[in-house]
Amino acid sequence: MTSLTDKPALNLSRIAIHAVLLLAVLLYLVPLVVMLLTSFKTPEDIGSGNLLSWPTAFTAIGWSKAWATVSGYFVNSILITVPAVLISTAIGALNGYVLSMWRFRGSQLFFGLLLFGCFLPFQTVLLPASFTLGKLGLASTTSGLVLVHVVYGLAFTTLFFRNYYVSIPEALVKAARLDGAGFFTIFGRIILPMSTPIIMVCLIWQFTQIWNDFLFGVVFSSGDSQPITVALNNLVNTSTGAKEYNVDMAAAMIAGLPTLLVYVVAGKYFVRGLTAGAVKG
Amino acid sequence: MTTATARLRASPLDALQRWLPKLVLAPSMFIVLVGFYGYILWTFVLSFTTSTFLPTYKWAGLAQYARLFDNDRWWVASKNLLLFGGLFIGITLAIGVFLAVLLDQRIRREGFIRTIYLYPMALSMIVTGTAWKWLLNPGMGLDKLLRDWGWEGFRLDWLIDPDRVVYCLVIAAVWQASGFIMAMFLAGLRGVDQSIIRAAQLDGASLPRIYWTVVLPSLRPVFFSSLMILSHIAIKSFDLVAAMTAGGPGYSSDLPAMFMYSFTFSRGQMGMGSASAILMLGAILAILVPYLYSELRGKRHD
Amino acid sequence: MATLELRNVHKTYGVGLPDTLKDIQLAIKDGEFLILVGPSGCGKSTLMNCIAGLESISGGAILIDDEDVSGMSPKDRDIAMVFQSYALYPTMNVRDNIAFGLKIRKMPQAAIDQEVARVAKLLQIEHLLERKPGQLSGGQQQRVAMGRALARRPKIYLFDEPLSNLDAKLRVEMRTEIKLMHQRLKTTTVYVTHDQIEAMTLGDKVAVMKDGIIQQFGTPQQIYNDPANLFVASFIGSPPMNFIPVRLTKQDGRVLALLDSGQARCELPLGVAADELEGREIILGVRPEQIALGAEQGNGLPGIRAEVQVTEPTGPDLLVFVTLNQTKVCCRLAPDVACRVGDSLNLQFDPARVLLFDAGSGERLDLAATAVKDNVTRFKGR
Numbered sequence: 001m002t003s004l005t006d007k008p009a010l011n012l013s014r015i016a017i018h019a020v021l022l023l024a025v026l027l028y029l030v031p032l033v034v035m036l037l038t039s040f041k042t043p044e045d046i047g048s049g050n051l052l053s054w055p056t057a058f059t060a061i062g063w064s065k066a067w068a069t070v071s072g073y074f075v076n077s078i079l080i081t082v083p084a085v086l087i088s089t090a091i092g093a094l095n096g097y098v099l100s101m102w103r104f105r106g107s108q109l110f111f112g113l114l115l116f117g118c119f120l121p122f123q124t125v126l127l128p129a130s131f132t133l134g135k136l137g138l139a140s141t142t143s144g145l146v147l148v149h150v151v152y153g154l155a156f157t158t159l160f161f162r163n164y165y166v167s168i169p170e171a172l173v174k175a176a177r178l179d180g181a182g183f184f185t186i187f188g189r190i191i192l193p194m195s196t197p198i199i200m201v202c203l204i205w206q207f208t209q210i211w212n213d214f215l216f217g218v219v220f221s222s223g224d225s226q227p228i229t230v231a232l233n234n235l236v237n238t239s240t241g242a243k244e245y246n247v248d249m250a251a252a253m254i255a256g257l258p259t260l261l262v263y264v265v266a267g268k269y270f271v272r273g274l275t276a277g278a279v280k281g
Numbered sequence: 282m283t284t285a286t287a288r289l290r291a292s293p294l295d296a297l298q299r300w301l302p303k304l305v306l307a308p309s310m311f312i313v314l315v316g317f318y319g320y321i322l323w324t325f326v327l328s329f330t331t332s333t334f335l336p337t338y339k340w341a342g343l344a345q346y347a348r349l350f351d352n353d354r355w356w357v358a359s360k361n362l363l364l365f366g367g368l369f370i371g372i373t374l375a376i377g378v379f380l381a382v383l384l385d386q387r388i389r390r391e392g393f394i395r396t397i398y399l400y401p402m403a404l405s406m407i408v409t410g411t412a413w414k415w416l417l418n419p420g421m422g423l424d425k426l427l428r429d430w431g432w433e434g435f436r437l438d439w440l441i442d443p444d445r446v447v448y449c450l451v452i453a454a455v456w457q458a459s460g461f462i463m464a465m466f467l468a469g470l471r472g473v474d475q476s477i478i479r480a481a482q483l484d485g486a487s488l489p490r491i492y493w494t495v496v497l498p499s500l501r502p503v504f505f506s507s508l509m510i511l512s513h514i515a516i517k518s519f520d521l522v523a524a525m526t527a528g529g530p531g532y533s534s535d536l537p538a539m540f541m542y543s544f545t546f547s548r549g550q551m552g553m554g555s556a557s558a559i560l561m562l563g564a565i566l567a568i569l570v571p572y573l574y575s576e577l578r579g580k581r582h583d
Numbered sequence: 584m585a586t587l588e589l590r591n592v593h594k595t596y597g598v599g600l601p602d603t604l605k606d607i608q609l610a611i612k613d614g615e616f617l618i619l620v621g622p623s624g625c626g627k628s629t630l631m632n633c634i635a636g637l638e639s640i641s642g643g644a645i646l647i648d649d650e651d652v653s654g655m656s657p658k659d660r661d662i663a664m665v666f667q668s669y670a671l672y673p674t675m676n677v678r679d680n681i682a683f684g685l686k687i688r689k690m691p692q693a694a695i696d697q698e699v700a701r702v703a704k705l706l707q708i709e710h711l712l713e714r715k716p717g718q719l720s721g722g723q724q725q726r727v728a729m730g731r732a733l734a735r736r737p738k739i740y741l742f743d744e745p746l747s748n749l750d751a752k753l754r755v756e757m758r759t760e761i762k763l764m765h766q767r768l769k770t771t772t773v774y775v776t777h778d779q780i781e782a783m784t785l786g787d788k789v790a791v792m793k794d795g796i797i798q799q800f801g802t803p804q805q806i807y808n809d810p811a812n813l814f815v816a817s818f819i820g821s822p823p824m825n826f827i828p829v830r831l832t833k834q835d836g837r838v839l840a841l842l843d844s845g846q847a848r849c850e851l852p853l854g855v856a857a858d859e860l861e862g863r864e865i866i867l868g869v870r871p872e873q874i875a876l877g878a879e880q881g882n883g884l885p886g887i888r889a890e891v892q893v894t895e896p897t898g899p900d901l902l903v904f905v906t907l908n909q910t911k912v913c914c915r916l917a918p919d920v921a922c923r924v925g926d927s928l929n930l931q932f933d934p935a936r937v938l939l940f941d942a943g944s945g946e947r948l949d950l951a952a953t954a955v956k957d958n959v960t961r962f963k964g965r
Contacts, residue, residue, distance in 0.1 A: 113318070177656075
């Protein structure tokens with residue numbers, strides 16, 4: 001549906017359409033611009049000016065203060081996100097491979113049960129999960145969060161790979177079996193090399209989900225093991241002392257930059273993941 | 282007879298090969314059965330106990346649910362969810378569809394514009410909440426900006442107004458999710474058969490009319506998927522409330538997810554918290570089951 | 584090089600589900616070319632997968648060189664297969680596609696190179712070896728898929744509708760090429776198709792399948808000339824055999840089939856009398872080329888005048904459609920026959936070549952057999 005008329009005439013309605021779209025662009029950009037401007041202002045500047053007033057002097061003091069406060073938690077988020085993304089993607093790939101190419105009696109039922117996990121409100125598993133983490137000695141550790149993210153990320157990662165692999169002709173696996181290849185050989189030599197796009201989608205989806213998570217972070221971690229989202233929330237919502245909005249905004253930017261960066265660099269896969277995750281089953 | 286000989290012939294390595302798929306899937310099956318369904322059941326059980334700070338398994342019957350329904354804060358949270366959910370879903374869908382249709386008119390720099398609409402979706406709700414909390418700050422945020430720009434009588438203090446604070450959540454949530462809905466509908470529009478539109482054009486229909494009567498109705502599946510996702514986001518919304526209002530002023534902007542968290546983990550009302558979690562699950566199921574039913578029925582039709 | 588035998592092969596996907604394969608029974612000799620043909624869903628592809636070991640059988644036995652392979656995994660059966668979708672590994676180039684099976688089997692690299700070179704030469708794909716499957720045309724992919732199968736020098740080749748993704752012209756070319764290849768290599772081959780022309784042209788033996796049952800197993804000529812039932816008769820042959828419902832009467836101890844074209848009637852004598860046929864619902868099977876244009880002076884064959892309704896010149900033939908017994912009947916005439924719509928033609932049938940089927944069961948009624956039986960009873964009666 002790219003074209004309705006073969007040559008878009010530059011008439012009034014097209015100008016109106018462009019104007020509306022441009023206005024929307026500005027509106028969507030406002031919060032980001034405000035965050036950036038505020039983060040580079042001095043507290044006095046913030047008090048005297050308004051949201052969109054140009055800083056009288058650009059200062060990185062907000063950023064350095066924010067970094068000093070949240071850098072440890074930023075590292076925590078990396079320590080949580082990287083292993084959780086890799087592990088859940090790897091398991092999802094293997095699951096998807098079995099569920100599409102090596103179906104057995106009951107595997108479809110299992111897939112159905114797993115699919116529900118995409119919709120599961122995590123509130124219903126928070127308590128038992130925290131008891132379990134306690135029993136495993138993983139309460140309030142980054143490893144515990146890795147485990148939780150892997151477990152509750154499985155539904156989506158499996159879904160991604162399964163839906164990608166069902167579109168690969170089964171004959172490919174049959175041919176490889178006749179060629180004498182086994183389960184893992186077929187996966188490693190034939191299926192995995194074909195999976196680059198879906199691996200990208202899955203990695204990016206999981207990265208955004210886990211980096212942006214707040215619920216698991218706030219429930220399963222405390223103090224030194226908290227991820228950046230929890231630290232940001234604590235920073236912004238402390239009521240002690242004078243509010244330093246430049247620090248708040250810089251910290252919010254720090255928390256948002258990794259996912260924004262991923263979005264800018266690999267937006268294609270990000271959108272594909274969103275819509276693939278949306279059109280479930 | 283043949284199967285017997287078959288078994289005799291299978292070497293141990295072949296047998297392993299035959300079991301490998303099941304072995305590979307087994308850990309995930311265990312995780313799903315225990316971590317998903319077992320835990321739901323566990324929470325369900327807890328909701329029938331007197332558990333407070335620690336889980337106890339003293340049977341309380343429906344007492345926790347009764348307490349929940351007697352709790353004013355729960356009702357506020359539930360009503361807020363209806364208000365927040367309704368507005369959020371409605372406005373997001375409207376904006377998303379509108380922008381998608383406009384973007385579908387062979388716009389130059391469409392890729393760039395799309396990128397801008399969608400970037401909020403990459404952000405954490407905590408970041409979104411922080412940003413909008415600042416934007417909506419009474420006295421310093423948009424409130425002041427518009428007055429500075431000459432709108433003398435402008436007041437925007439919804440964030441501290443118990444009657445209007447929910448609208449603040451709606452604004453932030455719409456800003457975050459509408460670009461995503463736009464992307465979904467744009468993808469849907471790109472999949473619409475060109476010849477249908479050409480046929481309608483030959484019938485003499487105007488462009489807006491073609492969209493309204495021919496194109497958009499054919500995007501019903503996209504519409505339902507979007508509805509699903511948005512309701513899901515609404516019911517699970519927790520981080521946005523935590524970052525923007527923490528449920529305040531008072532508990533006027535509470536949502537069930539926030540209620541569940543604070544009663545379970547801060548106030549030591551494990552039993553009641555579990556009961557509220559189960560009700561949230563019920564709400565999701567109430568939306569999910571008809572959706573899946575219609576999906577499956579639709580597929581059978583094909 | 585191998586023989587293949589299927590003994591009472593049975594396949595079902597679960598208790599209560601209909602059988603996918605029922606009591607499949609056939610054997611081919613070393614070097615023979617077997618065709619499995621039938622409409623989609625007849626079980627031919629399942630049977631092929633069972634032979635390959637990609638699916639297990641529920642009962643019976645599959646023997647290759649008189650060895651029961653029923654329980655063996657695909658890789659141990661020494662079988663190679665060419666798939667309808669070609670199933671080339673998309674991330675590997677042509678060379679690696681052909682060499683994959685050899686590498687898995689741990690053949691030394693030098694031998695692999697030699698084998699790839701041999702196959703590439705045989706199939707004239709030497710110039711394509713470094714390309715990826717995505718860069719090849721359909722016909723080239725087809726060759727590579729065959730190359731991959733040839734490289735392993737297996738006991739048996741399986742072809743699963745290998746030509747159905749090609750355009751018409753290429754299909755005919757590749758068909759000939761497959762036949763040439765088989766004549767040269769003489770490897771036992773099983774070939775699944777739904778195309779009756781491929782079945783007729785390629786096979787030494789043809790098994791016509793429907794509903795998981797082999798309807799008939801024989802040489803192409805047997806299948807064509809001597810079909811076992813209505814289904815086989817209708818499936819093989821293009822344009823298909825005409826089926827004319829007829830009523831039978833008896834006269835002077837002979838059975839006559841009544842034909843009515845609207846403008847004329849004719850009584851077609853059907854060899855010797857058979858009492859049990861009398862008064863039954865019978866379907867007359869006549870191939871379009873077995874209907875001849877009657878000579879004006881008559882040659883003793885029974886004929887009937889019928890009005891031409893449609894003519895379809897195909898080039899080598901002229902197809903003429905008339906109506907007999909309210910049924911559309913196709914006649915294949917010489918292209919130079921001058922006839923126009925509305926003309927009346929004198930059509931002749933050779934009673935010795937028409938086939939009779941039971942309208943209820945679809946089974947072929949063997950005239951000769953009933954005749955012999957008739958004779959016997961008559962003899963006894965004397």
